[in-house]
Amino acid sequence: MRTEGPAATATVSARELRRVYGRGHAARAVLDSVSLAVGPGELVAILGPSGSGKSTLLNLLGGLDRPTAGEVVVNGQSLESLSEAALARFRRTTIGFVFQSFHLIPELSAWENVLLPARLARDRHGGRRRALALVETLGLGAVIGQLPIDLSGGERQRVAIARALVMDPPLVLADEPTGNLDAASGAVVIEVLANAVTAGRAVVLVTHDDRLARTAHRVIALRDGRLE
């Protein structure tokens, strides 16, 4: 069921997003009247100084947080109308998330972390096939059996990216994916995300990295919670 208008063709669209943290005196709009639309095969970079609301925006787009006002539509589905349970199911197949601080499960090996979304979606065979391909591309073959704690920062971030892509989601959201990486590791990450875009996925990423911003089709600047 697709709605008409610009959102009809966009993988993710946001309308008049507002997010207020705190209550009463402490209430502060961290994000205000932000609208954007990203279509398939499009890579959009969000730039802005620290504290400008970039992560907040990404969390709202990915359904990890709910807006105070406004609406997010992903793949034609309004997130607002989904219950927490339905939202979880939706995320499982539709959205891949790469966190700035990796958020790998420390008790599971790299390989198991990559495979976890497929396991939750009961997609064992397809998941395995795609996971193998991703490990190959990301150059993780040598370390795939290790625990996150034994991996370098770059390796952890690549594992996190493989986990985000393993279900082949139409929307990929990445929060400073190269922020903690050296130049060489960063390059691999950029390549993989570029491949995802070529394969028709919508990618929205937050970055300070000029090289990464240059590969974007569009750059959106945030300042004090508003689009510039």
Add this chain to the structure above:
Amino acid sequence: MSAVVIRALAAIRARPASTLITALGLFLAGAILGSAVTTREALGGGLERAQRAAQTADIVAHFDPVALDTLGPRLDAIANIADWSPRITARPVNIATRRADGPRRTGTAEVNGLLLDQPRGLLIVAGRGLSGREDEVVVERGLFTAWHLRLGQGLRLRGRSGPLFVRIVGVSIEPDVLAFPLASRPRIYLPYETVRNRISTARGRLPVTAVAINVTDRTRLAVTLAQLRAASFGLDRVTIQTRTGIRLAIDQASGLISSVIVAFAIVALVAALVMIAAAAYARVTRDLATIGTLRAIGVSNPVIAASYAIEVAAIAVVAIGAGVVAGSVAVAGQAAVLLESFNELPPPHPLGLGHALVASAAVAAAGMAAGAPALIAARRPVVELLRGAAIVRTGRAGVIGSPLLLGARLALSRPFRLAAAVVSIAGGIAVVLVMASLARTLVATQDNPQSLGVRYSLLVEDSPGALDAVRSTPGVAAAAIRYEALAVNAYDLGQPLRIVAFDAGRSGVFDGRPLLSGRRSLGPGEAEVGEGLASSLGLAEGQMLIAAAEGGGEVRLRIVGVVREPTNDGRVAYADATTLLAAQPGTAAQIAVRPTAGTSPEIVKERLAAQGITAVPTGGLVPSGASFVAAVVALLRAVAAVNGAGSVALTLLALVVLARERSETVAIVRAIGGSRRHVAMLLGGAGLVLMTLALVTAVVAQWLLLDPIIERLLGTYGVLDVSLDGRDLALTAVGAMLAAIASSLAVALRYSRITVRRALHAE
């Protein structure tokens, strides 16, 4: 204030939920301790306090009426007697309340006529003593309470010739007997003249029936007793009680209760401390990076450990303090009821030095339990700390099963953390198991009051050949041949002593009086003797007891232990069959029979009778009567409730702490699309692994550790069977598993409600 304290206080403020959970755990541990200290202090000193306040006499002698003129000179002739006061006793005397004072109550009382207004041994707890007026009466507290009497109220007594009306002026306790209604007849006190003229049937000038005696030199009590026995020549039905003898008899009952309570408090406390240490270990595991950072900037190991110790100790001061008070309050009422029935006094202050000491020790222990893991952790290399390593690989690479198995793996991959959690939860479960056994035993005891404090409750006379048949009778836990003989000691002025003999080393198993000094007798020729016998003969361990058996043979026994013996004035020796039979070959053999826990001796008796074997019940050591046992059971139940509920709550807390630690994993699983069901299964899997291991550990711990410890602590007091019971175990296992599942579900639900973003940043 040093930086260490500042960090500790900041940590308390920064984690309100963790602080609350720690505080709750410590509060429960404090409550368990408080209940133990309160009962211990109440029962431990109750009799002494009452006897001191009442100035209980060293010796009380009862006899059939004798003229004061006859008795006085004989007593005055004994050198060590400091003072004595006679009384006249008449019983049973009918008493009744008057109709004007509400519902009519009637009964029979023991009437005591007092020569002095304020005789020794009697403690006025309300109103005043007798003034000498004929119509005044003092009643014992037990009667006053049971009949809902008031001061100033009238009582009607049946006199020798017609009724007699008296007015209640005072309430008293007399700490040498149990109180009414435990004692079958209440005591009331009237002026001597009133009893002699209007009630007693004794003839002659100034008849007396009892005398309370104080001695000058207590160390020579044994000699005085012997002289007294000699002086009582010609008197009928003489019974002589000493203050120590009274204490022994009453201690036997209250000592049992204190021991049970202390035993359980120790077990529960150890469980609580293990939990605190486990929780601290968990904290430290999560804080490894912080510890590494502190080390990196040059803070020393002990300072880091102290900081964690202070954090918990600061919480403990408040929480344990409040817990000790709450635990005391929870059992104080029941302890007071029991004290009243023993005619004893409660401690002057409900919370005393003992409570303060125990609470301080517990706070210190909690601090150390928290500091130790930090100290151990901080010893690791700084680099390793900064990486926060505590995980091992589990499972075959690449195989992730269902979320349930995944949860199990999550639990197993932190073996040290898991072990700490298993041990702490197992401690709680073990306490619950012990409490369940205790409750079962208590219920059985209530049905069968005689079984409290004795190790065999039936004796089969005159058919030693039936031993095998008795042993194979259903409901018989153990049976052994027992011999009993009377003997006299040449230096002991004729009062016989009793020799009880089992096969070598078995008397401890079947009679097992509390050992006061020395050791159990093990081999032929060795004996344990009652305190009364040891003190009257001036014997100690290592010395020989030489006595002539009734049959004439000489018994030579080497004393290896002195025991607390409530019967026969403590004049009992426990020996082995070989020695006794050598001296007196014809001694009749009996079979002592111990029914299994929960089996009433009556049933066993019937089963034996069906085989043609006649068994007779032996009396219990404690005063028989269901109301006494009910009072004991009520107190033990209050203590068991505090201990059991505390342990259940501690176990649940430990589960919640563990589930909370998984909050980040839960958030990640939800971020990548895991459903609430996935989260619940993940946590449930971890919880089930933990609970299964904890149950196994608890059973093994109880079997190998707790049972023997409790057996040791209580063993001297006879049967209180706390060994594992299949049904208790099954119920506890089901309860524990349900708790594991419920706590997983609760945490899953909680973390599913808040947004993933908040969950990822929580903690």
